[in-house]
Amino acid sequence: MGEWVGETVGPDVWETCRELIPVGSVFAFLAEDRGALFPAEMFADMYPSGNGRPSMPPQILASAVTLQALHGLSDFETVQELRCDLRWKAACGLGLHDMAFDPSLLAYFRRRLSRSARPNRVFEAVREVVKATGVLKGKHRRALDSTVLDDAVATQDTVTQIIAAIRAVIREVPGADQIAAVQCTAHDYTDPGKPRIAWNDEQARADLVDSLVGDALRLLGHLPDQQLGEKAANAVGLLALVAGQDVEPAEDSDGRDGRWRITRGTAYDRLVSTVDGEARHIHKTRTHQQDGYKAHLAIEPETALYTAVTLTPGVGPEHHEAT
Template identity: 25%
Template structure:
C-alpha cells in the first residue's frame, strides 16, 4: 500500500502491449498481472495462493486499485502471463520500469558504488546420474510417443515388455546395487533407445515423429552417452567413458530442463543455474541529498532505516558459466540502464588484469577487487627476488635485475590462453651470480620473467600493493554486504530453487524477485525500519540489556 502511495502506477499496460493481441477474448490487465507477480514473489506464494490473495486480500486489492468485490482471476492466468513475457523477451521489463521510476525520483543514479556477487540456483528437476538420465530420457520419449502416435508405437516396440521397464518413473524404484547389474541395465537402456530412434527415423515412419521434442532430446542424450560400433557379430552398444563425455556446458542433465547444467563451486556440485545480483552500496552520508520528491517525509526514511540499497541488475546463466565470464556482460547491462557505478566491488572470481583495464577503458568503472598474488616460488617464500624486484623498461623492451644486469630476451607469448611477454636473462650472467639461489631455481638457464602487457602489468602490480594495506581492506569490506542481499533473496523469494524450467523462465523469476526485494526495501526505508542485523543469541541480548 505504501508503494502505491509513493510511486503510483508502476507498470502500465502499454509497456506489455507487444505480448498481447488486440483481438480475441477480453483478458486481465498485463500491468496488474505484473504487479501481482511481484507481490507473489515478495511473499513467496504459489500461483494458486497468489490468486487467492488477490481475491480476498484487501491490502492487495488496494495496491492493485481493484474494487473490493472484484472476483479476481484463475491461477492459470499467471502461468499464461509468464509464458507471454518469455515469448516476447520481456523478462526484465518490470525491473527496468521500477529502476526508471527510481531514477526519476533521485533514489538511484549512475556513479557511486555498487557490488555484485553470484550464487547457485537449483533447477526445478531431480538430480540424475548417468544411468537414471538414460532411463528417464527413454521413458519420457515413450510417454510422448504413446500420447502422440499410440498406434505407431504399438507396432514399433514390444509394449508389454517395455511397460514393465519404462512404465514407472526412474525415481520410483531402487536401482541395482552391484556395478555389474548397473552396467548391464545401462546397456539395455542403450540398445532400446537406439531401437526406438531407428524406428522413428525409418523411411516409412511419419516425419513429424522424429521432430517431437522428447525424441530429439533422446537422440541428443544418446549421442552424448553412448556409441555404437559394427563388429562381426553385429552392432554393439557401448557407454562412453567419462573422459569421452562432452564438456558440462554442452551435456544435458535432464530430459525436462534442457538449459540446466552441472555446476561446481568450492567443491560442491549442483544441477541448475547461477544468478548474479548487483546492488548499490553508497555510504550513508551520500544519501542525504535525496530530493523531497523521492518519497520521504521529514524526520523519517533513511535517517532511521540506514542507507537505501537498490538492486540494479540481475543476470542468470547456466551453472557452468564462471564469474569472470560475466564481468563484462554485467557492465553492459548496467550501461544499458544508465546505472554504471564509478566503483564496482567484486570478489576474486570476477576480475583479471585484462578485465580491470578493459572495464576502466570501456566503461570508466574502477573494479575494487582482490587480485591473485604473485605465484612465483620467490614471492611465495618471501625470501628471494620476486618480479617486483626487477625494473622493467617498457620502451626499450628490457628488464634489469637487482644486481644491475639487463635481460637478453623479450618475446610475446601465449600462456594458458592469455597473452604474455617472456623475459629471459642470459645464463652466462646468471650462473656466476652470488645471489643466484635467491633468484632462480633453474639448473641450466637464467632467470625468466612472465609479464602482461604494459597497462595490465602496471595495474596488477598496483592492485597487489594496495590490497595489502589496512585502508584498502577496510574499504573492500563494503563488498561483504552483498552476501546479506543473497540471503534475503533466498529467504524471502526462495531464489535458491528455481520455480520453473528453462533459463528464460528462471531469469524471469529472478528479475521479478529483484523487483519484489526492491519494493520491500523501499517500504522499510520510507517507514524508517532499520535493516536486519545478524541474529544474536539470547545470552548476548541479555548481556546488552544488563549493560544498558
C-alpha cells in the first residue's frame, strides 16, 4: 500500500488556489477532511502483502471514486478531471503538475474493495459524514428506484452447466474422480471442449442431456458419506441444483426409470451460470430479458445524496422494490 509522504508534483493546489474552490462544496470538504474520512489504516486489509512497488495511496483513490460516483463519470473521464480540473486536484491532494494515474488503477481499486471483507466501506464513510454534518436533518423524503445490472459472465445452457458442475465435483470432492471414471460415461470430463455430437440433430441433443443427467445423479448417488469442506460441499450442492433445474422425466416416463428431457419452459429462480451462482434471468418487460442483478437505490431528492444502496438477485418477492 502506497503511503502519503506529503510531497506533491508541483505546487499544492489546495494551499495555493484555495480561494478558487467553492466554499461548502464537496471538493473543499474532501480537500480539508480527506485524511480523516479515508485514513490509511481504513484500507490496510486490502493490501496484505508488503512486497512490490509503492502503489497510489488509497486515500487518493477513495476520494477519486467518490467524486466519480457523484458525477457519473467513466474511469477515463475521471482521470482527465484529475489532470485538468483544479477542484479535483485539490479534493484528492494532487499537485498542480500531477498527471494522476492510468485509468485502469480505478478498476483495480474497486476490485480490491469488492473482494474485501468490507466492500461498502467508502459508502459507509460518506454516510457517517452525512450523519455528522446534519445535511439531511429534517429531510424525510426519499426517492426509491431500481435498475438491472447485466452480469459479466456468459449465460450457460443446460449441457455446459451440468458438465461444469460435474467437473467441479471431480476436482473438489476427495475420491470423486475414481467414482466418475466408473459411473460417468456420457462425456470425457477431462476434455475442455463440448461433447462431439451433431448439435443440429434434436434427438442427439436430447440423448446427450439424458445421459449427462444420468451421469450427475449416479455421481451424486455413489459419493461416500464424508465431512466435506466448503468448496467441496458447494460443488455437490451446485451439481444437484443444475442437474434438476432444466430437466423433467421423459414424456412416457414415470420419473423412476432414469430417462430425462429438457423442461418445457424456464424454471423459476434458474441458475444462469455456474461461474456466478447469484445472477438470474430478469424480465423488465414481457419481451425484454436480461441476466444479472437488481440494484436498489434510495436518494434524498433535494440534495441528491444516496442514503442506501443494495444489490440483489433479480427474481423473487423478497427482492421486489416494495420490500
